[in-house]
Amino acid sequence: MEVVDIRPMLAPLISFVCAGLVFATGRAAFWRRFWSLAAAVAKLAVVMSMLPGALRGTVYVFKLVDFTPGVGLGFRADALGMFFAVVSSTLWIFTTIYAIGYMEREHSRMRFFGFFALCVSTTVGIAFAENLLTLFLFYETLTICTYPLVIHEETPEAFKAGRKYLTYTLIGGAFVLIGTVVVYNLTGTLSLAHPGILTSSIDTGTLGLLFVALIAGFGVKAAIMPLHGWLPSAMVAPTPVSALLHAVAVVKAGAFGVLRVIYNVFGVELLRDLPFAHVLAYLAAFTIVTASFIALFQDNIKRRLAYSTISQLSYIVLGAALLTPLAATAAIVHIANQAFAKITMFFVAGAIQRTTGKTCVHELAGIGYRMPYTMAAFTIAALSFIGVPLFAGFVTKWYLSLGALEAGDWWFVVVLIASALLNAAYWLPIVYLAYFKAPPGTTMRVAEARPTLLVPTLICAGYVLLLGTTANVPGMPFSLARAAVQFVFGM
């Protein structure tokens, strides 16, 4: 049931207005913080207020303007979009609190918080995009809005990373634009409201090129290998930005775009008859294993996190590409699972860096004595990535394995097991170092990170546990993912 409602547009608008207010009054720390927090809370409230309706199957729609008939700015909060929006607006609150603490002595804070809000605005825009053009519009704006955050340090290294980031993502954007144009030319519509708008009457060659264009375009941000090069270099940005890039906004926008292409542009029915999705699945499997291997050899914590992100994102892509309901469930819930676990890790990395100045894995010996709560959060996230039961990552792995078996591709289960082992191989040594390898003479004095850094970290770690133990996390319902899957598969 579709209901016309302004709320799907209101959600991105709140962050947008917040950015404007930050730019207008943000020279004063109080107003900067006030607007950022108020907007984060207001937006979560707006998104949450749609949740009961969304669970009942109501879809909120709002059309703003048309460029030409049928093509224009439109917002639509369906189950899949809602899921992404709930995750990103929940995390915005924690990231904002964390960023306020983290950025206390940084320069250009007004710029930072303004663009931060813009990024979140565009992310929710992506979640609620009614058609492919609106999706592209926000996807491209997101690229532009993250650029000032990536180069925040204004060092030559940061500019280099920024250039690399823009090169990758803008070329990706160009692919998406071409794909969008082709879809419109072929079908005369760009709507994302159906389980697939392309039909098998279009010749396979065209469909293949189109699939490549769209998946490559979104795959850049989803960091599917070999399109991942920008992500590790973008690590020069301040930690809250990395958290935003890797857990909330940018990479998830890419993964979400891939889901939209597979589920709403091509449709599961059509893709089952074509070989493309299978190729994508192999690519994702390759990425999962290779990125984990590279992560093994990274000494810088944030770089290790970056490669882990690349690996984890491909879980989502793999889940989508398997084209079975259970795998799709895994893909969608992993948006939340990966986000919370990864943001916890980034928060930890940032807290360690701010409190002790350490940025490398080998320096972490004994850190568990100094920052016990922080490292406990880290351990929870690490166990989740490995996929230990009771932690969020297990849910993904379980459904993904079932989905692979459902699709008849048992060897993807082998890939998942290999990935779990690799994850253990690069996360557990950190835990070991932190708790059991105290260098002689280490004082046992606890010197935790300050509360603005610690509290968001602990809450996010708490979410990881919740997501792993119950299907009814408040405000993060499993049933929403179910609803999305049912729509996509026409069940």
Add this chain to the structure above:
Amino acid sequence: MAYWPHWLVVVVVAPLVGAVLAPVVGRGRPKVVALWALAAMGVTSLAALNLIVRVAEDGPFSYDMGGWEPPVGIELRFDEFGASVGIICLLGMLALLFSYRYAEHTLPTERVPYYYSLMLLNLTGLIGFVVTGDLFNLFVFMEILSLSGYALVAVSGERIAEMAAFKYLVMGAVSSLLVLFSIGVLYSVTGSLNMADVAARLGDWGARSPAMLALAGLSLGFMVKAAIFPVHIWLPDAHAIAPSPVSAILSGLVVKVGVLGMLRVYQIFYAAETLDLTGLNTLLVWLGAISIVMGAFFAIFQEDVKMMLAYSTISNVGYIMMGLGLASSYGLIGATVHVFNHALIKATLFLSAGAMIYRTGYRTLHDLRGVGKAMPITTIALSIGAISIVGIPPTAGFLCKWYIALGAFQADQPFFGVALVFGALFIFVYYIRMVNAFYFQPATHPEIAEVSEAPLSMLVPVIILATLCLVMGILGRIPLSFIEPAVTRMLAPLGG
């Protein structure tokens, strides 16, 4: 006859009268002459507004000068493409307002009245060019605007400006000659100068070779005026060295004379149906694609802000020519929409760059570092212009990319759609350099932080234009609703 067609005369005569009287009114009084010029453009704008409302309601109409009917008399014609008079008036007003402080600052006082006179003449030429219904007057108005254009480039009197103006003059004169020659050929074949009439008679007569000759001459002549690669060489110097309000007019409007000229040519030859235009279309599409890439390529190596903007014009004319050459309805819509939007965007860019140069006295990226903190509003306007011209949605520049790419696929020439979208990426490269320098890099000259924001007479035009850059993207339907019927009519002989 109703009174309102007389407005059509007013839009041409008002700025002309203003131009002629400006040196008299403004002798030694630079502020007064600025207001005089604004008043003249004000009257013109009112008339233009009236006409645009008319054409939106009733469709195209024409006016016979002195009551002599065409083909004997002079016909002024106002169709949907003629609605570009609106943008000419808008940019004219804003550029004149911008000049209020700028001209006084840059030019010797005794030259200021002549500067305004030349500006008004230039605008007269532009408006006349758009509304005229016969080929000879097309040429006359083109010459008015070209000659005033050469003078405006040289107006500062610096040696380098004279050189640039001379280069512009030589190229411009050759192209004008080509156009005149072709008009002569068409006249000798058809015995008429009225465009609609020429089209009809050309169709009856069926003379292929002279028509072909005329087509070639007109196309080449207008291509030079539009500064498409490889006949663009006059443009960068002329546009970069001219005073900034002049650059805005030259880049935003005068270059479009070439484009609108091409459109008129197409209108004639599509309607005549004697020639197969596929060859010309292919040429235009290729030259368009090459212009996009080459314009961006040259711009990357520039240090001077206005030089970058000038090269970016070449790329954008490339978009438009590509859209024309695709000869599909979306392509043509994209091209004509971009004629409007590029005028807005480029004026935003040149005027805000002009405001920076006015305040700081610097014009290279290296010297202008850190200007974003000192002149926040101007720099934001320039950034909006930059985002718009590289085609980030939902700004005005995106529409052209969308429509022309769609046009390429519609015309079954997907290669050009891809070339357009990826060519546009090159344009990103130097605009990002610009934004980096203004905002993120440490200032080269520490005293730049002391610079104050541009004066109000500059800020107002810049803000209006930047807002339009944003709004026209979202309200893209408004120009579209104008252009669509015209495009449909134009392509009707093609059966599409």
